Amino acid sequence: MAVGGHTMNKTLGISLILTGALLAGGCATKKYVQQTAAPIQSKVDQVSDQANKQGTSIEEARKDIERHETGINAAKERAISAENQAKEAMTAAQKADQNAMTAQGAADKNGREISSLRDSVNTTLGNLDDYKLQAETVVPFGFNRDVLTDEAKEQLDQFVKEHATAKRYFITIEGFTDKTGTKAYNDELSRRRAGHVMAYLITQHNIPVFRVQDVGLGNEKPADTGRNRAARAKNRRVEIRLFSADQSLTLATK
Incomplete structure (x- = not known):
């Protein structure tokens, strides 16, 4: 009975030692993982956040570009319209100038004819x-x-x-x-x-x-x-x- 009890006690002690070792090892592994993985996860989260921010910035930049392009196109259309109006105004001005010259020529001709008629009347009468x-x-x-x-x-x-x-x-x-x-x-x-x-x-x-x-x-x-x-x-x-x-x-x- 004494021998058997000694053996049992020895076996129980070994089991306790192994269990403690395993527990100690498990705690060490978990701590290692936490110490190693947490910074990595933080980096990943940071990169992801930056990527999201960059994505938002890119989208905003794209929208800004589209707004600028819309403004540029509108400005081009206004410029083309203004140019066409300027051409029409120039054409109208040239036509008016030509009409004025024609009218002046007719007035000069009428003046000469009236003068000639007056001279003729004076001569005749x-x-x-x-x-x-x-x-x-x-x-x-x-x-x-x-x-x-x-x-x-x-x-x-x-x-x-x-x-x-x-x-x-x-x-x-x-x-x-x-x-x-x-x-x-x-x-x-x-x-x-x-x-x-x-x-x-x-x-x-x-x-x-x-x-x-x-x-x-x-x-x-x-x-x-x-x-x-x-x-x-x-x-x-x-x-x-x-x-x-x-x-x-x-x-x-x-």
Whole structure:
């Protein structure tokens, strides 16, 4: 019994020693792991955090770049629009300048023509005492009519043809009516009659405007003071007279 108890005690002691060693070894291993792994994990966490921050920074940088690109594109579009507007403004300015030059040229031309016309009038009418009645004709009109008939046009054509050699001359045209109607109406009607004769001479025979003068006298200065139809017909007329300073012309009456 003594021997067996000694052996058992020895075995138990060895077991306790081994268990303590194992426990000591386990504690040492865990501590080692903690001491070694913790810094590594910290580094990993730090790197991961930095990576996350860098990722965020990169994303923000990308968004900033996109915003800048958007701003640049908008600026380019505004620049292109401004350039187009500048080109349009330049074109409009050039056109306006050209129009101004054209208008100035026309004004200069008109000024020269007016000056020439004034000189011609002064020369032509410089001495009215030299102008004598050289020819006259009377164009009849129908009742309440102011349009030239074919016969009236032929009469005017013949009048101009017979005196085409006149150089220094002017023509007077006086329109008249009969006494039918109001004074205001007759005055207007007589002006229309004289105006149509004047327009025909200018447009169909190229007589200068400054050589022709027309006037409407209504029912004044009647050619016939009678009250019958024949007298009224004589009063519906336009009298055309040619005055000339050309001594070679002789008086002709139609």
